[in-house]
Amino acid sequence: MTLAEKEQEIIDEFAIYDDWMDKYEYIIELGKDLPKISDDKKTDDRLIEGCQSRVWLALDIEDGKVKFSADSDAIITKGIIGLLIRVLNNETAKSVATAELNFIKEIGLHEHLSPTRSNGLASMVNKMKMSALKSL
Amino acid sequence: MIKDQIQLTFDVQKIRDDFPILRRSVYGKDLIYFDNGATSQKPQVVIDAINEYYTENNSNIHRGVHYLSQLATTQYEEARKIIQNYINALLSEEVIFTKGTSDAINLVAFSFGETLSAGDEIIISAMEHHSNIVPWQMMCERKGCILRVIPIDQEGDLIMSEFDSMLSSKTKLVAVTHISNSLGTINPVEEIIEKSHKFGAKVLLDGAQSIQHMHVDMQKLDCDFYAFSGHKVFGPTGVGVLYGKKEILDQMPPYQGGGDMIAKVTFEKTTYNELPHKFEAGTPNISGGICLGTAIQYLSKLDIQSIQSHEQELASYAEAKLNEFEGMRIIGTAKKKTSVVSFIVDGIHPFDLGTLLDKQGIAVRTGHHCTQPLMDFFEIPGTIRASFAFYNTKEEIDIFISAVERSLTMLR
Ligand SMILES: Cc1ncc(COP(=O)(O)O)c(C=O)c1O
Numbered sequence: 001m002t003l004a005e006k007e008q009e010i011i012d013e014f015a016i017y018d019d020w021m022d023k024y025e026y027i028i029e030l031g032k033d034l035p036k037i038s039d040d041k042k043t044d045d046r047l048i049e050g051c052q053s054r055v056w057l058a059l060d061i062e063d064g065k066v067k068f069s070a071d072s073d074a075i076i077t078k079g080i081i082g083l084l085i086r087v088l089n090n091e092t093a094k095s096v097a098t099a100e101l102n103f104i105k106e107i108g109l110h111e112h113l114s115p116t117r118s119n120g121l122a123s124m125v126n127k128m129k130m131s132a133l134k135s136l
Numbered sequence: 137m138i139k140d141q142i143q144l145t146f147d148v149q150k151i152r153d154d155f156p157i158l159r160r161s162v163y164g165k166d167l168i169y170f171d172n173g174a175t176s177q178k179p180q181v182v183i184d185a186i187n188e189y190y191t192e193n194n195s196n197i198h199r200g201v202h203y204l205s206q207l208a209t210t211q212y213e214e215a216r217k218i219i220q221n222y223i224n225a226l227l228s229e230e231v232i233f234t235k236g237t238s239d240a241i242n243l244v245a246f247s248f249g250e251t252l253s254a255g256d257e258i259i260i261s262a263m264e265h266h267s268n269i270v271p272w273q274m275m276c277e278r279k280g281c282i283l284r285v286i287p288i289d290q291e292g293d294l295i296m297s298e299f300d301s302m303l304s305s306k307t308k309l310v311a312v313t314h315i316s317n318s319l320g321t322i323n324p325v326e327e328i329i330e331k332s333h334k335f336g337a338k339v340l341l342d343g344a345q346s347i348q349h350m351h352v353d354m355q356k357l358d359c360d361f362y363a364f365s366g367h368k369v370f371g372p373t374g375v376g377v378l379y380g381k382k383e384i385l386d387q388m389p390p391y392q393g394g395g396d397m398i399a400k401v402t403f404e405k406t407t408y409n410e411l412p413h414k415f416e417a418g419t420p421n422i423s424g425g426i427c428l429g430t431a432i433q434y435l436s437k438l439d440i441q442s443i444q445s446h447e448q449e450l451a452s453y454a455e456a457k458l459n460e461f462e463g464m465r466i467i468g469t470a471k472k473k474t475s476v477v478s479f480i481v482d483g484i485h486p487f488d489l490g491t492l493l494d495k496q497g498i499a500v501r502t503g504h505h506c507t508q509p510l511m512d513f514f515e516i517p518g519t520i521r522a523s524f525a526f527y528n529t530k531e532e533i534d535i536f537i538s539a540v541e542r543s544l545t546m547l548r
Contacts, residue, residue, distance in 0.1 A: 053485060053517075074488050075547060076487065077487065
């Protein structure tokens with residue numbers, strides 16, 4: 001699946017929810033399902049300190065493809081991380097660095113990525129792109 | 137009997153009609169605004185006053201001979217008098233307009249700080265807002281002064297015996313919050329002021345969370361400085377007040393230079409204006425000052441006693457209901473509290489609960505509330521804080537409680 005197709009798939013999944021609480025119910029499920037990252041990877045250099053919640057981000061490159069893993073102390077943040085990882089993993093570093101991630105806006109979650117939200121997600125997306133760039 | 141009568145005269149529905157924002161909805165739900173600790177909503181009279189100022193009266197103050205300038209100056213100075221009367225300051229020039237509480241504290245930290253020497257001590261408390269921590273740290277660094285911190289206990293009360301042992305002839309200033317924004321604790325400020333004065337130390341009260349909840353009387357309290365923000369007391373943002381005793385303010389050097397604060401300027405030497413203008417450099421927030429006066433006037437027409445009992449009732453009702461949830465922990469259980477309920481739930485991140493409450497139309501604050509050292513003390517990342525104003529209702533609390541219940545079910 002291309003990056004754009006993955007984004008579209010998520011947009012379609014969210015299209016069935018017109019109630020905010022149902023949408024968040026789904027995000028919470030995604031958060032609960034996100035594979036935990038091992039404690040030895042939760043180091044300070046991987047920590048993105050938000051005012052509201054904290055995020056840990058690790059990056060591996062396998063066969064030229066990006067593999068992110070990430071964790072947060074808040075479930076909703078984790079759920080959104082899950083969506084971002086689903087879209088960005090297995091892409092090349094270059095397409096990660098240039099990804100626009102418009103799907104977040106389409107499904108109405110862009111408030112979480114605004115820098116003022118201070119839940120660490122905006123910084124996380126920046127860091128995802130920067131670390132992908134660095135690996136090039 | 138008398139209490140019952142007051143209760144009867146307090147008509148919350150009628151008061152709600154004064155606040156147009158309470159009629160709006162968010163995410164298709166009626167707005168429930170429980171974030172009054174962060175900022176209060178504005179009554180229609182204040183909104184109208186802002187509009188009227190810019191529509192009819194806008195002009196610069198203290199400068200022109202023309203009609204509008206005179207009018208705006210008169211209104212601005214009248215607002216100062218309204219505030220003076222409300223807080224019962226002895227003189228109107230003891231009321232200095234600032235940008236807000238933070239600005240007022242920074243003014244004192246800089247200007248009063250200039251009168252201090254290396255080794256002098258400042259005492260603050262463990263429950264201070266960052267606004268009443270950082271300016272003192274900066275000042276201590278600049279002047280070589282020493283910052284001491286009154287610890288608190290698990291309930292969120294100051295440990296007064298520790299305070300007693302900190303006081304000495306080296307103490308020059310005690311800067312404490314009147315009411316904690318995170319815990320709601322009402323501090324024993326009368327006792328603090330009396331004890332500090334015995335050692336010749338001055339006292340600054342951070343009144344950001346007190347003036348909207350209780351009657352504050354500068355002459356009776358006898359504090360040396362008192363700071364508050366307009367936006368938390370039903371007035372506009374960007375304006376606030378520093379009250380200071382005249383004899384102390386007179387001895388302090390100006391904080392910022394500019395227009396309005398001078399008596400005479402030559403390149404050789406500038407002499408400074410009298411109080412309060414000495415501390416009000418540049419064109420101030422004229423509309424802000426005038427409309428803060430309107431807000432204080434609005435507040436002064438309400439019966440503060442019935443406001444207090446209404447707010448207390450809301451807080452105890454909310455605490456009792458919240459305590460029915462498993463894993464609930466109320467942070468801040470001081471003997472004397474205002475209408476702030478800070479809490480966490482075992483295994484639930486405050487951000488998650490706050491986000492779900494938001495989607496149900498309920499505005500609460502989550503996080504560390506600009507009191508990180510306090511959160512470290514309780515070993516928690518933050519809390520969810522519901523802070524009530526007199527326009528909130530029990531019905532709103534019932535909706536809030538069902539929203540908490542629904543959210544917890546989703547998160548667990
Ligand atoms: C106790 C306390 N002090 C100081 C402040 C700072 O007020 P402002 O941001 O209006 O300057 C606040 C506001 O959150 C507060 O609650």
